[in-house]
Amino acid sequence: MSPQLAAAYSTSTGEAFQFWVLGTVAVIGALSTILMKRAVHSALSLAGTMIILAVFYLANGAYFLGVVQIVVYTGAIMMLFLFVVMLVGVTAADSLTETIKGQRWLALLCGLGFGILLVAGIGNASLSQFDGLSTANANGNVQGLAALIFTKYVFAFEITGALLITAAVGAMVLTHRERTERPKTQRELSEQRVREGKHVPPLPAPGVYARHNAVDVQGLLPDGTPSELTVSKTLRDRGQIRDVSSEALNDLRALEQRAEERLERTAIEPANLKRTEEASK
């Protein structure tokens, strides 16, 4: 009996070790996919899980699929995900508080019940027979798959091909915006601004606090209020505007605090402060 045939009934210790280690990692990856606050983190965890699945495919004798999993899934699809995540806003963190009443509990209950049922189902099934792929893969895994795809599943293959093309076209149709007119030149835009009579000069520049990304900081108007116009529309939409006005005040307050401590003065009574505020109103 060749070792490959023997592997049909039970796997080698090496594979067992690999399963338990990588399997644990895969589950952790899956869990972090659904539990991470930020979409980027979820995507990265998912990519990890997928790579592990690719390894499992290889271990199960699906060599072609294993490679495809890495190339197509982790390589193309997950990158597409990341790309969209970037487009939508990489820093935007989701709130994980549930807004629909009872949704989380129901979801967990259903998930748990479903999982138990699946496990029970698998446990119940008589799955003792393992034939192994040695015969099927005798002429090579890729050749075997190709033989099936181009004979038995040729129609399905053609149809999926059509599906892919349709999907590509569909994606283009969905995202593409037809320009129905010539884009306006800078001159025309400025003329339009003058005609409409608002923002005749160019939009004000963003704030200039020298931080890592100054474009997301609003500039201040002469009266000290921040102006939304100074920040790009995309960032506004994403809600990624950084409000630094309070930071400056805090810094100032901290400075005063430290100065007073240094000078050993008593702290200003908060109550007095409030009273003066009320009086000023």
Next chain:
Amino acid sequence: MSFPLLTATAALPALGAVATAAVPAARRTAAKWLALFVSLATLALGIVVLVRFDPGGDRYQLTESHPWIADFGVRYELGVDGIAVALIALTALLIPFVILAGWHDADPLETGSKRWRPTQGFFALILAVEAMVIISFEATDVFLFYIFFEAMLIPMYFLIGGFGDRAHEHGDEAAATQRSYAAVKFLLYNLVGGLIMLAAVIGLYVVAGNFSLAEIAQARANGTLHMATNTERWLFLGFFFAFAVKAPLWPLHTWLPNAMQESTAPVAVLITAVVDKVGTFAMLRFCLQLFPEASKWATPVILVLALISIIYGALLAVGQRDIKRLVAYASISHFGFIILGIFAMTSQGQSGATLYMVNHGISTAALMLVAGFLISRRGSRLIADYGGVQKVAPVLAGTFLIGSLATLSLPGLAPFVSEFLVLVGTFTRYPAIGIIATFGIVLAALYTLVLYQRTMTGPVKPEVAAMPDLRPRELLVVAPLIVLLIFLGVYPKPVTDIVNPSVKQTLSDVHKKDPKPSVEAAK
């Protein structure tokens, strides 16, 4: 293959409906004339059916049969017996009058009004109802019948909900709400009935294996198809419930007053004189033929319900303040008579019931249409708003009186013959019920004469003082109906000759014989 006469009779109004609906919006009058023409052509076809039908011939004549849904044994099977022929003729006869009476009912309210009422739609819907009613009378396949029995609800729903009394129309939101309530009530009642019937239809298929009325009845008669007693009873109840809602039988009647009150008079006529007849007709054709034993089992209860309908409907009619509601309750009383006649299971009762269907159609049409003309003049349905009309519009009052007299079954007018036959037929088997039902004729006199007295006689109310008499178009609607009422009252033989053989067969289906008189005095 011979010319499919029955299909043509039903298809003509259906095509006419499509064509009428397709007439451009601006050419309203053309649509009206088209609808009228189609209805008259249908009447001509109906008369051909009447002439071609041979009372002495086979039970079902002019039959057509084509496979339709082969997997379920559903066939497109048409055929008429005497009862169906009479009712097809009635339907084809009434629709031109309905169209003519409703000539201006669906005109746009005023030019530039936002609530434009599609005239074309109104007439197309009427023709659609006609087509469906006719095919329901013709269908000898239970499934085919069921489909059109239910499909009828759709155009009726729109007719009730979409076209109210002009009088109550002008920007009155409450009236619109009332109307849609009535329409939904009509729809829901009948849908529930239909749903229960659907279950019974499926059950019948499970038991019998096909839907052909003739085959099943045949198999029932010669014993090849045995039904367990309980199965038969349940199936019977399923069918009967739907028909009792449609008929309507107490206590399933409350949709009718609402529907008739809210719809225009021609539509009200359509409901009570045409559509409801499908219910009573189906009791005769389906309940008795398919489930003879169960019919006999249920007879006592049904008779009592019919009796309650008669008395209750009449008493309620006495208490109404709205003309149309009054006619509606009167109709409930009359439907009680029809059902009484059917389930008395005597040849007089059933012939009378069939004749009653025809006569009630004509008499209610006459009364209701004249009432509609009256209401359109004054703009109110309340009896109290009228008085002394006789003085200012004697012809209108005269026709109204004749309609009322027909409703109270005055001898010499058509309904008397049928009502008396029903009473005699009931009396021979169930004397007590016959006597109690006779009280219905006193009550009928009460409600019709009270109505006439309050609206037509007495001092002339100022609001009606300028009321014009019947216009030529309106007279054209009413006069033939009155002539027909008198003719059939004096000489109903043409109808009874057609109906009698079919009734005889139906009675033999349920294995019932007329009770013999105790003394053989007749020659």
Next chain:
Amino acid sequence: MENLIALLVAAPLLGAVVLLCGGRRLDAVGHWIGTLLSSASFVIGVVLFTDLLGKNAEHRTLMQHLWTWVPVEGFQADVTFRLDQLSMTFVLLITGVGSLIHLYSVGYMEHDERRRRFFGYLNLFLAAMLILVLADNYLLLYVGWEGVGLASYLLIGFWQHKPSAATAAKKAFLVNRVGDMGLSIAIMLMFTTFGTFAFGPVLSHVGDASEGKLTGIALMLLLAACGKSAQVPLQSWLGDAMEGPTPVSALIHAATMVTAGVYLIVRSGAIFNAAPDAQLVVTVVGAVTLLFGAIVGCAKDDIKKALAGSTMSQIGYMVLAAGLGPIGYVFAIMHLVTHGFFKAGLFLGAGSVMHGMNDEVDMRKYGGLRKYMPVTFITFGLGYLAIIGFPGLSGFFSKDKIIEAAFAKGGTEGWILGGAALLGAAITAFYMTRVMLMTFFGEKRWQPDENGHEPHPHESPRTMTIPMIVLAFGSVFAGGIFGIGDRFLHWLEPVTGHEEGNSPVSALTVTLATMVVLVIGVAIAWAQYGRRPVPAVAPRGSLLTRAARRDLLQDDFNHVVLVRGGEHLTRSLVYVDHTLVDGVVNGTAASMGGLSGRLRKLQNGYARSYAVSMFGGAAILVAATLLMRAV
């Protein structure tokens, strides 16, 4: 000759159709068309009568089959007319008196703008009445029966603008309907018993049927007769029916239609003969009504209502006679015919008085009119003498025979019935004398009305007086012609049969007794109304008088029990229909609505919620699959 029978009916029917559908262009000649056609019918009647006279008594039945009316398995109704001696008598009475009243109406209705229609209705009435008496089966009779009811309804309510007229018309029709119910039940009973309802087979097979059924049929026929002939307990409509124009009261509510009940009983004599219990009820009804009507007649100040009470009472005599069986049938019909003459004459006289008195009907506002209207006075007076049974006039012959027959019934019943009839005769003499005295004698009591118009009593035009004169002749001589030599008896006997009763008192005694009570009645009336002036305003009167003025409270009873009770019943039923029957359905709908309102909350629009349900569903499916495998 048979073929002429249909023409009898056709002529007035044609008149009705032409006059009612003819429109305004016939207004000018309509009344003459109507009169002509009714006279044509009378002429045909006379022709047929002479034909019948020329035949043997056994062959005096003519039949004309027109068409099969309602042919249904086992149920055969034909339109067949049967002219025998009984129908012939009625035909002559109806068309004769009818034509006279047509003529009278030409004058009476001269100023009514709807005169054409009035004649149309009169012709319709004649046609229906002729169908009634000519029908060969009970169903066809029923057509005529309700047809006269309709004509009566239309004519009572002819002045529809008066609410009282419209109400009276409706009341008449409704009360009649109750009677009609009896007739239809009787026909149904006949059908179940005999399998037919044609006169011939039914009446010849009476012997084979059980007495119980026959009693039932007879009582139902009596109910019908009570309705049509205004007998207790269905008499209440007749007084109100006087709202109609006076010629109508004369023709329909005195001479012809109201006697249809008597016709029905006499026609169905074979059935009544075989049902003695029913006969007893008939006599009781007749006796009660004759007293009831007479008492009411004494108290009324309205001349027409007084005459209506009298009509009721006289028909009570006829019903009483008819209830006596073969000993009374002929006399019932004979009294019917003579009554037709004198009562029609009296009504026409009353109409003539009203015509001259600006339509005043209150006798307390008449007085001394004999000077102003001599013709009316004489004809009315002859009618008066006839009705009270003045010897030699027609009422004497017919009423006397009935009283005699009542005594001849034998036993206690005979004494009671005879006594009632005698008492009735006394009261008749009283109230008729009262009418006569209050109207034509004494001082004038009329006053200007509120518009200041004083009535100017004057004699009526020729068209009105001629019929009155003719009828007065009839009132005087008809009894003698019929009674002397028993001519009428021999004429009718083949149809109705006749037996001589063996009266415990001799005929002479009865006649003498009648004379005595007659004199007493007249004397009392004279004492009360002739000797002293009649007060213009009615005194309060005794309890009985007050009750009699209100139709012996019968109307109040009807009002309280039937009208009020009925109103309450219908109102509560409307409530029940709305809240209970409809409420159950609406309640179901509302609860379904509530349920779906709850369920709707599941549809919160969040895709994730839907996904949970889907996932849960999938879990349940998996579970079900596993469970099924495990089982």
Next chain:
Amino acid sequence: MNPVNYLYLSALLFTIGATGVLIRRNAIVVFMCVELMLNACNLAFVTFSRMHGNLDGQVIAFFTMVVAAAEVVVGLAIIVSLFRSRHSASVDDASLMKL
């Protein structure tokens, strides 16, 4: 070790993915969870392929991948255009499917 364990793992991953679909609101993450579920199925297919000794399971898994790829393309396109119009990628914002 019995290869059935792969099936258990597959079931576990599928359940986690499904739960993720239900509890996350960010459309992109939801979409990722769907991918996770698809991958879990694929693992099961591959394992079945090994159990039965033929390659049909792998072929199905292959097709699944192709379909998943197509789905991702369209799905992400939808998300992008949704984001453009609504400035949000939350699935709860599109709650118009109610009365």
